Amino acid sequence: MPSTIVVRRYLKPPLFLLCLLPFIWVAVRAFGIGGTSLGANPVEAVQDTFGQWGLRLLVITLAMTPLRDWFNAPWLIQLRRMLGLFGFFYVLLHFLTWLLLDQGLYWPGILVDIGKRPFITIGFAALLMLIPLAVTSTNGMMRRLGKRWKSLHRLVYLIVPLGVWHYYWQVKADVREPLIYLTIVAVLLGWRLWKRLPARNAAGWTAARDRIKQ
Amino acid sequence: MLIRRKRPGDCAHVQPSEITPEGVYLNRRLLLQAALAAGATGLGAAAWPTASQAKVTDLSFKRNQRFSTTETPNSYEDVTTYNNFYEFGTGKGDPVANSGRFKPEPWTVTISGEAEVKGKFALEDILKPHALEERVYRLRCVEAWSMVIPWVGVPLAEVVKRCKPTSKAKYVAFKTVMRPAEMPGQRYPVLEWPYVEGLRMDEAMHPLSLLAVGLYGKTLPNQNGAPLRLVTPWKYGFKGIKSIVEIRFTEREPPTSWNIAASHEYGFYANVNPQVDHPRWSQARERHIGAGLFNSRVPTQMFNGYAKEVADLYRGMDLRKNF
Numbered sequence: 001m002p003s004t005i006v007v008r009r010y011l012k013p014p015l016f017l018l019c020l021l022p023f024i025w026v027a028v029r030a031f032g033i034g035g036t037s038l039g040a041n042p043v044e045a046v047q048d049t050f051g052q053w054g055l056r057l058l059v060i061t062l063a064m065t066p067l068r069d070w071f072n073a074p075w076l077i078q079l080r081r082m083l084g085l086f087g088f089f090y091v092l093l094h095f096l097t098w099l100l101l102d103q104g105l106y107w108p109g110i111l112v113d114i115g116k117r118p119f120i121t122i123g124f125a126a127l128l129m130l131i132p133l134a135v136t137s138t139n140g141m142m143r144r145l146g147k148r149w150k151s152l153h154r155l156v157y158l159i160v161p162l163g164v165w166h167y168y169w170q171v172k173a174d175v176r177e178p179l180i181y182l183t184i185v186a187v188l189l190g191w192r193l194w195k196r197l198p199a200r201n202a203a204g205w206t207a208a209r210d211r212i213k214q
Numbered sequence: 215m216l217i218r219r220k221r222p223g224d225c226a227h228v229q230p231s232e233i234t235p236e237g238v239y240l241n242r243r244l245l246l247q248a249a250l251a252a253g254a255t256g257l258g259a260a261a262w263p264t265a266s267q268a269k270v271t272d273l274s275f276k277r278n279q280r281f282s283t284t285e286t287p288n289s290y291e292d293v294t295t296y297n298n299f300y301e302f303g304t305g306k307g308d309p310v311a312n313s314g315r316f317k318p319e320p321w322t323v324t325i326s327g328e329a330e331v332k333g334k335f336a337l338e339d340i341l342k343p344h345a346l347e348e349r350v351y352r353l354r355c356v357e358a359w360s361m362v363i364p365w366v367g368v369p370l371a372e373v374v375k376r377c378k379p380t381s382k383a384k385y386v387a388f389k390t391v392m393r394p395a396e397m398p399g400q401r402y403p404v405l406e407w408p409y410v411e412g413l414r415m416d417e418a419m420h421p422l423s424l425l426a427v428g429l430y431g432k433t434l435p436n437q438n439g440a441p442l443r444l445v446t447p448w449k450y451g452f453k454g455i456k457s458i459v460e461i462r463f464t465e466r467e468p469p470t471s472w473n474i475a476a477s478h479e480y481g482f483y484a485n486v487n488p489q490v491d492h493p494r495w496s497q498a499r500e501r502h503i504g505a506g507l508f509n510s511r512v513p514t515q516m517f518n519g520y521a522k523e524v525a526d527l528y529r530g531m532d533l534r535k536n537f
Contacts, residue, residue, distance in 0.1 A: 030507060040288075040296030041306065042507045043358060104510020111497060119494055168312070169494060172357065173475055174304035174404045 054090035119169035309437035330378035366428035387468035412468035
């Protein structure tokens with residue numbers, strides 16, 4: 001198992017660059033480097049890339065705890081904050097692309113969409129909920145919040161399903177990809193629920209058995 | 215000195231210099247496909263796409279000035295690499311990437327239903343009596359993006375007339391070819407296959423309705439609906455059924471694919487209407503393809519700008535109900 005120092009020195013820097021790759025790829029295509037391009041609908045290409053990577057990184061963040069338990073790899077938790085923050089970074093870029101490039105800061109359209117289009121409403125809600133999590137991600141805030149930090153960050157159990165829902169709702173007919181996300185998230189959250197249930201069930205069983213015996 | 219003044223309804227005077235030479239766009243297309251493939255494989259999902267090299271040939275035609283917009287057409291590259299044709303996949307780059315194996319020749323079209331002239335006809339025989347004309351039309355997708363495309367085709371009304379529909383014929387129904395071996399998208403039930411569409415008889419007889427066989431002066435590339443497709447510029451793009459193999463005259467309103475898939479979101483009429491939103495998104499504004507990264511949306515026009523020509527067809531109808 002890698003030590004804290006090994007993780008910090010040799011795992012985090014490459015992971016940082018890896019997480020930055022989608023952003024770099026968008027930038028490369030935006031500038032047309034090496035004959036690349038963003039295609040016929042560049043705004044859509046940028047918006048979709050950022051949105052997809054935001055969701056992917058948040059799902060990966062959500063996978064860190066289960067993976068740690070399944071593979072007995074506690075060091076994975078040290079990567080969780082960076083993954084979560086990159087998830088927020090891409091979700092924020094996704095939102096800003098919509099605000100600036102897609103809507104062109106046309107406020108009547110923006111406000112109506114946030115209020116009236118359910119898929120935009122839930123996407124926006126998810127973004128708003130991510131903000132306190134990003135702000136309280138520092139060591140100082142973790143210390144200051146103590147036990148409440150964990151409760152606050154359980155918001156992610158709501159945020160990620162909202163993100164999947166946001167994706168599912170804007171697809172026209174081909175829901176295969178959103179369903180893949182849904183399945184993965186269901187497993188990751190279901191596992192957490194299941195982990196809590198057996199203990200309760202076992203206790204319930206014992207209590208019931210004891211009652212019968214008496 | 216002659217001064218050519220542009221009048222509304224005048225044709226788009228495309229200078230030869232404005233049209234991208236074939237060699238250039240073919241090269242660009244290869245680069246684009248490489249980029250798309252790199253993007254796709256980056257997700258670890260898709261295989262290298264089968265390149266759909268344009269097996270297109272030149273057509274002879276006359277420009278129809280009356281029915282052409284003066285707006286500048288989108289590039290051939292935009293028109294042929296970014297579109298929906300779910301039979302080849304649901305991504306906008308899928309049609310160009312996955313339509314290489316499709317064979318649009320030879321092609322027969324079945325005429326059936328409430329008409330005197332019925333049977334199976336070779337496409338050439340259907341087209342032979344008609345002169346091809348070019349029309350530069352706006353296209354508005356239900357997904358709120360738009361293009362301007364120089365189509366080549368024949369007025370649908372002329373073909374309909376030759377079929378001699380009976381007095382019972384109130385609608386015209388169209389069907390796309392069913393070829394899962396050549397159309398990988400048909401292997402998944404994303405929509406009910408084959409794709410079907412329809413028009414009311416007066417819509418089909420409207421001079422704007424076009425049976426297109428080409429674009430940019432050449433035969434249709436596979437990804438754009440070769441060899442025969444419908445173009446109704448005042449309706450959302452999905453009404454423009456592609457690779458048509460059957461034209462049927464019916465007494466009752468025929469079923470249409472997107473309406474079958476989600477009847478509360480896609481109606482039979484599907485007229486472009488900025489006041490009637492899609493249940494999940496706004497139709498008030500659209501993004502014009504081809505203006506780059508910093509083109510925000512522009513207002514959508516009633517009937518996609520063809521209100522003067524088609525509004526009479528829907529007089530007295532509640533367009534909120536008949537969307």
